[in-house]
Amino acid sequence: MDLKRLKDRYAIVGVGYTPQGKVAERTALSFYIEACANAIKDAGLKKEDIDGLICYRHFEPLGDDVEVTPYLVAQLLGIRPKVLAQEANCARNQMLHAIGLIEMGFCNYVLIAYGDNAYSGRRTFMKEATHGEPVADNAAFGEFGLIANYAMAARRAMHLFGTGPQTWKEIAVSQRKWANLNPKAMMHDRPLSYEEYMAASWVVEPFRIYDTCLISDGGRAYIVTSTERAKDLRNPPVVIMGIGQSNPSVDVHQSDFMAGPTGAKIAGEIAFEMAGITVDEIDACEIYDCFTYTVEITLQDYGFFGPGEGKDWFKDGRTAPGGEIPVNTSGGLLSEAYFMGLTPLTEGVMQLMGRCGQRQLGHTTETKEPQIILCSDNGGVFQSHCAIILRRL
Amino acid sequence: MGYKKPLPKPNADTRPFWEGCKAHQLRFQKCSQCGHLRWPPSVICPICHSSQTQWVVASGKGRVYSFALYRVAFLRTFEGDVPYVTTVVELAEGPRILTNIVGCSPSEVRCDMPVEVVWDDVTDEFSLPKFRPTSGT
Structure with a gap:
């Protein structure tokens, strides 16, 4: 697979935010529309320029909401794209699809979006797991989806390579420090100490409350185009240096990847080969972090450290503000807000554009001036993985 | 009832x-x-x-591949069971199935622990396969 010819050919040119956290009296659809409109404005494009629209998987509507479809999003944005798509099961292929559509000349500007009213709508995430077994069959044993699925994976990893709360507390605390610098983060005003982490209540053991991601209202969107077109737009282009995808697909209960290697290994290898670099050249990481353990196993599978070495690797604030290799600089899904893979990816973009205010990488946070940032997206329970290497042009 | x-x-x-x-x-x-x-x-x-x-x-023999310990009841009907263990058991014949560990305290459950099936006849229609530590090991 020779992807090298695609290196640096595509760029992200705009990011759309919405009010986020606890935002009452809003439909999920309204967050998609607002995020998309803001991404178009941010890129300096006209809505008519958007010829591809891809929505993330949307969960079952809450309350009296309508079902979010790309038809509706396009209708309410007043656009008629050549391509409309929406993934069904967390496969997280959106950026690959966008690149493919632009590469074959079908689209010029592809808009990718997610939104939800999960906090105000009290989404429980009990039905959203992607099992091979019927949900009711698992519920008969008191098994209710995602937290326990990832907890089980983390438990196997504890058994095989000795990870555990001593590693995960470093991840939770370091990310919280980034959130404390991010006014948009749900946990902006809530510092977290090691002691508070260890004293926190269990949800599904081995996960405490601080090991689990947030549930948020809000939305996020971004726009992909060719690097050539990006150069004419208002934001500094952030180019896609490498991208890799791998979909192990197997339900975690039957999987052989609970303790890794997850899809991150192959996806990472593809992305690094395309980019022609190694992990040593990564200045910062924005890693999909539904749980603390997800961050550990992803970075382990990318090759930042060997099995179980995360315990020392994350120590002494290595990934925190001022650290050698910043990870999840918005606070991430754990401490900023949950917008699927768009929380990490858009943060990588904003950092490389230099638009992150108090949490900006470089002299502001006594970290390396960022040239190259590694982002990840992960779907299902380690069933899908996308690794994306971004760089400043 | x-x-x-x-x-x-x-x-x-x-x-x-x-x-x-x-x-x-x-x-x-x-x-x-x-x-x-x-x-x-x-x-x-x-x-x-x-x-x-x-x-x-x-055969109904297997080992605990991994497990999660529910400290919170996600459904009211499980409140009386907390803390309880959901488990993936790898059967001797190969398949891995989701189940519960019974017959020992949650703190005694370990990965790779040998277990055997025990039937929970919850209704006239359904018996749930649950697992307990294999006796004598």
């Missing part, structure tokens, strides 16, 4: 498994061509794509 917890909802693929449970048998599909025992049930073997299948009965 009926049984209040969720019950399995057998479909065309899983019905033979649940019918087996009712008879206190762990039934799995075995590929007639390559011998692979599969779970969840399917029309073809995921290894060799043969559709020649027979249902076989597993």
Whole structure:
């Protein structure tokens, strides 16, 4: 697979935010529309320029909401794209699809979006797991989806390579420090100490409350185009240096990847080969972090450290503000807000554009001036993985 | 006073498994061509794509592959059970199934611990396969 010819050919040119956290009296659809409109404005494009629209998987509507479809999003944005798509099961292929559509000349500007009213709508995430077994069959044993699925994976990893709360507390605390610098983060005003982490209540053991991601209202969107077109737009282009995808697909209960290697290994290898670099050249990481353990196993599978070495690797604030290799600089899904893979990816973009205010990488946070940032997206329970290497042009 | 917890909802693929449970048998599909025992049930073997299948009965012996300890009840009907353990048991014959560990305290459960099936006859229609530590080990 020779992807090298695609290196640096595509760029992200705009990011759309919405009010986020606890935002009452809003439909999920309204967050998609607002995020998309803001991404178009941010890129300096006209809505008519958007010829591809891809929505993330949307969960079952809450309350009296309508079902979010790309038809509706396009209708309410007043656009008629050549391509409309929406993934069904967390496969997280959106950026690959966008690149493919632009590469074959079908689209010029592809808009990718997610939104939800999960906090105000009290989404429980009990039905959203992607099992091979019927949900009711698992519920008969008191098994209710995602937290326990990832907890089980983390438990196997504890058994095989000795990870555990001593590693995960470093991840939770370091990310919280980034959130404390991010006014948009749900946990902006809530510092977290090691002691508070260890004293926190269990949800599904081995996960405490601080090991689990947030549930948020809000939305996020971004726009992909060719690097050539990006150069004419208002934001500094952030180019896609490498991208890799791998979909192990197997339900975690039957999987052989609970303790890794997850899809991150192959996806990472593809992305690094395309980019022609190694992990040593990564200045910062924005890693999909539904749980603390997800961050550990992803970075382990990318090759930042060997099995179980995360315990020392994350120590002494290595990934925190001022650290050698910043990870999840918005606070991430754990401490900023949950917008699927768009929380990490858009943060990588904003950092490389230099638009992150108090949490900006470089002299502001006594970290390396960022040239190259590694982002990840992960779907299902380690069933899908996308690794994306971004760089400043 | 009926049984209040969720019950399995057998479909065309899983019905033979649940019918087996009712008879206190762990039934799995075995590929007639390559011998692979599969779970969840399917029309073809995921290894060799043969559709020649027979249902076989597993021994009910296995080991804890991994487990999660629920400290919170996600449904009211499980409040009395907290803390309880959900487990993936790897059967001696290969398949891994979701179940519960019973017959020991949650703090005694370990990965790779040997376990054996024990039947929980929750209604007239359904028996749930649960697992307990293998006696004498």
